[in-house]
Amino acid sequence: MGKPVLLSVDDDPGVSRAVARDLRRRYGEEFRVLRASSADEALAALRELKLRGDPVAVLLADYRMPAMNGIEFLERAMDLFPRARRALLTAYADTDAAISAINLVDVDSYLLKPWDPPEEKLYPVVDAMIDAWRETADAVVEGVKLVGHRWSAPSFRARDLLARNAVPYRWFNVDEPEGQRILSAAGAGPDDVPVVVTADAQVLRNPSEAELAAVAGLSIDPREEFYDLVVVGGGPAGLGAAVYGASEGLRTVLVEREAPGGQAGQSSRIENYLGFPDGVSGGQLADRARRQAVKFGAEILLARDVVALETHGPKRVVRLDDGRGIGAHAVVLATGVSYRSLGVAGVDDLTGRGVFYGSAMTEAAECADRDVFIVGGANSAGQAAVFFSRYARSVCLLVRGPSLESSMSAYLIEQIAAIPAISVRTCTTLQGAHGDGHLESVTLLDAQSGERQTVPASHLFVFIGGAPRTGWLDGAVVRDERGFIPTGPGLMADGRRPRGWGLDRDPYFLESSLPGVFVAGDVRAESVKRVASAVGEGAMAVTLVHRYLEQP
Template sequence: MSDPVQETPDRYGAYPRLSAEQIDALASRGQRHTTDIGETLFHEGDPSYDFYVILSGAVALIEGYGTPAEREISVHGPGRFLGELSLLAGQPALLSAVVREPGEVLNIPVDDVRALVAHDPTLGDLILRSYMIRRSLLIEMGAGIRIIGSRYSADARRLRDFAARNRLPYRWIDVEQDPTAETLLRQLGVTPQETPVVIWRGQEVLRNPSNDELARVVGLAEPSIASSDYDVVVVGAGPAGLAAGVYAASEGLSVVVLDAVAAGGQASTSSRIENYLGFPGGISGGDLAERATLQARKFGARITVPASVTALDAHDGLHLIRLADGTEIATRTVLITTGARYRKLRVPRLAEFEGTSVYYAATAAEAQLCRGDQVAVVGGGNSAGQATVFLAGHVAHAHLMIMHDDLSRDMSRYLADRITALPNVTVHTNTEVCDLEGNGRLEEVVVADMKTEHSQRIPATALFVFIGAEPCTTWLDKQIAVDHHGYVLTGSDVPADAVTDLRQGTPRRPYLLETSRLGVFAAGDVRSGSIKRVASAVGEGAMAIRFVHEHLRLRQG
């Protein structure tokens, strides 16, 4: 008689056991099913799959099942449940579930599970918390898709950034450094010149896919969002946009949230937000974005990424949103939450190194590429401070450059104190970057003292830039009034002669967060006069929906 299959030990609450009472509650919505050894409950890449509770026996979760790259991720026994965030998000399965020991399972349709998550706080919190931890573990293990390419390739960098920003588990295989890369490419019939490639479902090859193509494959993008029946279209899925999606959907409005890159906006690139209310231990920007996205979808909001908005127009009394792929969306109201993008340094050779060595975010993906190296960080605000603290835990040494002599002038005191205490961080005050040096990849940053004009070379394989931001409003093309910096004017700041109404009646004065075109609102960092903080962006996003309701009420009247 063979030994019983050993379960994978629980980690951080990723694999909890359901109580008998919880299993009974789930049983009323599902069906019992007897399992046999080798049976596959769901396959990697399945567009949708059920929620399974193991009543007896054992089930393994396997990456690349049936391929040379097969890898067992975890094994689960009685009382445990299967799946991870992809199940709740409506994305394809990242792993295959294969029966290792015969027994019985309870399978519940995913729609019923979403309803349980929404209406049973205890069970819903258990499932959601476990799924988020499992996603983090998959990212840590490098499970999921595989990206093969050169670290010097701008397209490989683009694909890695897209996966990291969207919290997609992936394994990076460097053709220059990974000894398995050549063999793997040969097995797949791919030459090094054809890289970067993405490997999906163990053997499906995507040759240098666009972000849109990758998003469709992994289930990020909504199948179809073209419609003329939305109450509100939210452009930008940062904290303000996600908050608006939550409140609009929970209050019965039909809403779609669009973003060109990833849910979470710039906040999702923060390694840790420590001053956000309700999280005394801090929370990473990625985790906050993930929670908010699930919450919005739970109430029925549609969120699609990437969806690049190119223009705001009007048609038949409705606002018209045009996307880069030709899609047009007509809507009764619009909320602009496109935020701001980081400014770039004006130094020679910046464009040359942007594809390989210059970063505008400091996440686990960037830290992995810089592990054990010396890096440079430019900026004196909280974003630069958070990046420095995070990177210090992964790199040999971090050099922080600021253009004045007081680290706490523009940075929260707690961050400045923490940076000062780090032994592997050097703060260079009154310093600006003059040049970048390297052959193919950054090797040195040339800096100068702004008082003495003395220059020096600092060894660095990566440069992280956090020097302020500029609004993402060029797509508005003068349809909406903006201030002299390009930020959207709202409320009493809108000049009286700039107010327009699609109904061609006598325009009223805009509401507090309403723009010069009635029915179009703005919230968060893109709004003129806003406070550039996550908490205020969330508040404005929620508040904007209150004014959306008021506008719709007047429109129907």
């Protein structure tokens, strides 16, 4: 953020230079003094200052200017900087008009030209305006500014991407006055949201995730064309592989389509992970792992989707969504799973507008004093219920089965039972989600009584298990009927090696049907769906990569 601004605008070059000179002499150390020769030029400067987040303390405008007079300019300037103090520069003959402006359009004062000596006729007036501005100065807004709509799915995705990647940003609702002022300064409208304004005043209208990641300072482009190891997926398994690969001297790059941590990174509290007796949030765990991997030299690309895996002799190539290829000696597939779609009427239309897959912790403040529903009975759902109970009026956990004992850890069941705001409805399924533009109610079915009930709801969070995102691997590696990737012994049907294997050895324990391509974490067939086991498989995969690279 720059110094607070004192801006003068006068179409007379001599007067413009004189007022700027006198202002700099008195206020130049503490304020940035700018001058403009027309109202349009001054408004353009104010828009730039608004986008940069720089404060404006005082506006001085000549009363008589062509095209737009001083009163009209100050009225328009108020739309951008409503708390800046305002004064008219006027000749004696226009005193009545200046006084009328003070009464009608909230001008603070007027200054007669000429103002010699400034110590008597200029500085006391400006001093008073600066003091008044300081008493009501705008809050400082640094870094990325994001203007969006409360119930806009693209706006939610932009907020979520920034938050999960620990990028500081300030949110402005398009319906609020400051959000409208930023849109005006950016030359954008409500239909352009989300609108992103960076610290250096770049403006993006409804950017893609890669565009947003780039201007937010995240790495989206590989530094090299070839690596020892490419890790696809940034969940616990992928981060574990990146840490161990880089720490053991492999040139390692990790490619993640959203943010480090995967589904685990969205967990509000993990309390059964080894070494954290007081628990740790998934975001904190992911950030520590990311920093650890970077410390050892791993490169991490974010907001990049991998769309294909290719074989070129001994080289393995992963193809990114922008068409670029990254070559490597070996690949670790750690893409995890994505939450399955509910397939319930109304849910798809309201996703991102009250319905969310995963915990969406950026929504926590919006849940204050509201009724929240969570679909699922596993640990992730229980952790979300505990988290949102700190904000919401009520949290209702919808569980298809007859109890939580078969799917949730005992410590979480005990926590939930001790929180009055949380209720658990077993043998209950969601039948519909309803709302005009955003979620307003849900319909529930009690499987035991057959009763249907429609109840108010502001937020619905879905945790119903995952499906692997492996369609892009079609034809590259063997997958089972559910899309998971079998490895090692799982590939040895009747003791035979997989078709097209081509090596005089059996596949290693975590190796796929394509030599040199290993699989770790939830995407692997028959894996244990736990954070600790995923990290362990990531580390084990690197050991097997070394063994693969050392073979003749």
